[in-house]
Structures are given as structure tokens and as C-alpha cells.
Amino acid sequence: MSRSVNRTPSPVAWVVAFVVIAFIGFADAMYLTASHYIGALPTCTIVEGCDEVALSEYSTIGPVPVALFGVIFYTVMLVASVIWLDVRKPVALRYLPFLTVPAFFFSLWLVYLMLFVIEAICIYCFVSAGTTTLLMLLSLHLRRVV
């Protein structure tokens, strides 16, 4: 990749893509976190199907909703990308896989719980799993191109 850098998208393009995806994840996690704090215990609604995922014991770690970890995770991703866009030091992005890879496996675990343990679908959780996966792939790629 680095040898044909002229014909591949510039690192900036990759980082911008990374930022866009992190924003999607941030919005999603923000929504879930807000729902958690606003909506008391999520119930099953006529319109949205059932929110039992958010009700389950797996939706929080201690008193902290899992979605809040998502908000923090995506915030870190965004800040790191902007640091790179600002100072262009590879170090800003080099260590991201240490976060994105565990986050990916955590997402996988959540999807597993959703499908096989809680047996319910939460579309927002799928979105988050998708963005986490993309961020992991991008972060692995970025550490080679920046």
C-alpha cells in the first residue's frame, strides 16, 4: 500500500472516512445513552418493537449503561482523528487498534447476546456493531498509511 501511495486515497481521505463513521457511531451511542437516562426502564412499545436488549442485565456494567462506553469510545476515536488532522503525527492513530480491536470483540459479544441469549434485535446495537467493525478495519489500515 505504501509503495503505491500516489494511486491510493491519501491518508487524509481515510481519516475523514474514519471520522464520518465514528460520528455515526457517536450519534447511535448517544441516542441509546439518552434513551437510557430519559426513558426509565425501556418497555416494549407498539411502534418500536421490543427494547428488551436495553432492559436486560447486559445493558449496563454496574450502574453505567453500555451505550455510555460507546459514547466515550467514539469520542476518543474522533479526538484522535482530529489530533492527527491537526498535527499529522502518526502517533495519534498508531495505537487506536488497541481500542478498536477489543471494541470489535465486545460488539461481537453484544451481538451474540442479543441474538442467542436475550433473543431480541436492537437495531441501534447492530449499527454500533457495524461502525465498530469498520473503525477497527480502518484503524488497522491507518496505522500503515499515516
Added chain:
Amino acid sequence: MNKRFALWGGLVLAMAVVAVVMVRLADEEPQLPQPERAAINSNSDAAAVNGNNGATAILAPRENDWKKGNPDADVVVVKYSDFQCPACRFYASMDDQLGKELADDVLFIYRHFPLRNFQHSRLAARYTEAAGRQGEFWKMHDLIFINQQRWSRTDAEPIFRHFAESLELDMEQFDRDLEDPTLEERIDADYRDGQRLGVRAVPTIFINGEAIRSPNSLDAYRDLILSYK
């Protein structure tokens, strides 16, 4: 310097905008089409429907309600619920516990609000109603809730039948009752009442006519109920 300012300013602004929009979205309640929608707002702690006479009448205990507890209690808990909803299962177990603890002080009432997004909700409601005709509503209610995960994603009817048999119901009578259209009508009537009250999620719980914000622990639920004493 300008670039730096734009980058960081842009990030902070964009995150703030996204955060505000998402909080707004999360706060937005789906609107029910019913014109008689009672003033319920699940975001407020206890949205009162007291001022609404229609709601008061609907929530008054009825002769044919499924009740548990003291009929003369000062505190009346009316719950609109669905048998396949996991949150309802959670509340059913809390009601069961509190029904025993507070049997003298509280009257618990169960009303049907079977959501269409669940495959077996209505069937479960019919089975409890049919069991209820032989005096075993609550036992069927308990069996169905306790075993919810067993029947939710499979062919539920044989499992429900098995429950009916284990309660030693008169199965011939039971089958006739299952087919009785008035049984379905009763479930529909509960559902319509729930719609008039503005129920849009299950379980929706009313204590002495007030829609409450669903408590998320047994202790919180007990305290809330006792606060109405």
C-alpha cells in the same frame, strides 16, 4: 492556527449538535392516533390522568377484572401487559412478590394489552382468559410468564395446552371457551381501554389512576406503591 481552530471547533460543535439532536430524538414520544389520548408522558415521573374522568372510569376496578390482593385496599395498581414482552415478565415477577408482601394493602389488576409485534401474545392472552373461566387465570398467567423464554420462539400452543392440562382444567370446556368470541372481545376491550388511556408500551402501570414511570427495581417499586398508602 485557523485550521486548528476550525478542526477542533468543528469537532466540538458537530458533537454538540449530534448530542442535542440525539437527546431530542430519544425524548420524542411516538404519538398515538387516538383522539382521546390521556395526558400521559412517560418522561415525567408520574403523569397524572386524574383530571380525566374517562381515564378514572376506565381505571376503576371492575367486577370481572383479574385481581389479586385486597379488594378494599387504598392502593390500586392497574397494569396493562403483554405475555410475550420480556419487560412484562420482569414486572409480573415483581407483582407476584409484592402481591404476597402487600396483600392487605394493595389490589393488583391485570389487563391485556397484546402487542402486534409479538407472535403469541394474543394466544397467550386467550389461554389465560380460558383458564380464568375455570378460576385459574393467575396460575395460567404465572405459568406463561415463568416459561416465557421456552415458548416465545417456538410453536407456543402445545406448550400452553400442556399448562392447561397440568392445571387439571376441564379440557373440553377449555376448548369451547377458547373458541368463544366473547373471550377475544374481552381482550380487545382491554386493548381499546389501554389505547384510550394512552398506553403505548407494555407494561404500563397505573397506581390509583396515575400512570407511573416504571420503577426499575423491586425496592423502588415497593416504595412507590407504599407512597400511595
